[in-house]
Amino acid sequence: MDDHRLESIIGQLLRAGVLLAAATVLAGGVLFIARHHAEAVHDRTFVLSAPQTRTLAGITQSAFEGDSAAIIEAGLLLLVLTPVARVVIAMVGFLLEHDRFYAAVSLTVLVILTYSLLHAT
Amino acid sequence: MTVLEFTIVVLAISLLAGLLGALTGLGGGVVVVPVLTLGLHVDMKYAIGASLVSVIATSSGAAAAYVREGFSNIRIGMFLEIATTMGAIVGAFLASRVSTHALAIVFGLVLLQSAYLSIKGTPDNIEGVEADGLARRLRLGGAYPVGGKPQTYGVRNVPGGFAMMFGAGTLSGLLGIGSGAVKVIAMDQVMRIPFKVSTTTSNFMIGVTAAASAGLYFHNGYINPQVAMPVMLGVLAGALLGAKLLMHMHVKTLRLVFGVVILALALEMIVNGITGKV
Incomplete structure (x- = not known):
């Protein structure tokens, strides 16, 4: 495992995510x-998303029930988790390189x- | 306007924003937020929430291509992400507290700086500098290909770059933009990292930075599926298309035109913020 190989794995992971x-x-x-x-978009202030689509559990549950807005939110949540996965992979990579300092930085x-x-959801 | 019409209009705007953002290197967020707010009168905080997720998409989507070229530096990126993610949380927290008028004015000022950068163009320094003591202890230097041969480079002024990255993160969390321009200045001008390495590493960092503030936006309910869906898909498609076109295009004139457009958006944003219309 070297830095370049690590970066290329991360790049592919990001794209897949x-x-x-x-x-x-x-x-x-x-x-x-x-x-x-066909529904009208009255005023573009929108309503705050319902409380149940603001938490991880709420979003996944509503998404599996076929709620279209919740499926969109689940996709967006997946997107937010992609860079988080990137940091995890980098940390594992640094550990494999026996680079404790950068593993700690990633952590x-x-x-x-x-x-x-977590604070958010 | 019906839901279908709204979605199509937002999708088209976002596609164009993503395309221009990729071609000029400024990112889609700086266009999509003002156009949604000024043109379609979307509440600014929803525009920012939607832009924030599109920023994560473009950053992550482009990463694979950049990595192949071998320019980005994962250690520099990871180290500075400590600063950008902390800044992003502060920015997202501030965004939920300040009025949209104030947000519009700050956004306008950031646009002014983007317009300036776009018109001026950026020098492509490829020379590597000697690393200073702290950077050497942190092993931040590296090598990148110049004309097929690896060119080594060092890093300087880590504290200065770190502080500026905190600011870049705050702006990103506050305004839902990648603030790639500020990140590049921090690396290229302050830390004296070669321009190509700075831009690609900045792109790598943008997604992680935006993810740090996205949690709060989700929690506050500002990531609305109806707005975020067309923005995210449009900006992502535009950015991927832009990255392909970039290889065959001369972007100097485009940057100039884009700079003028951004300048106009900046002034309108500031005026609307001051008069309380946004």
């Missing part, structure tokens, strides 16, 4: 349009990201 997320968002979007296309970034996501 984005494609998966985009496909999910697209599927939810098509479903959403099919169900709501620090991971803790900050986890704090933000």
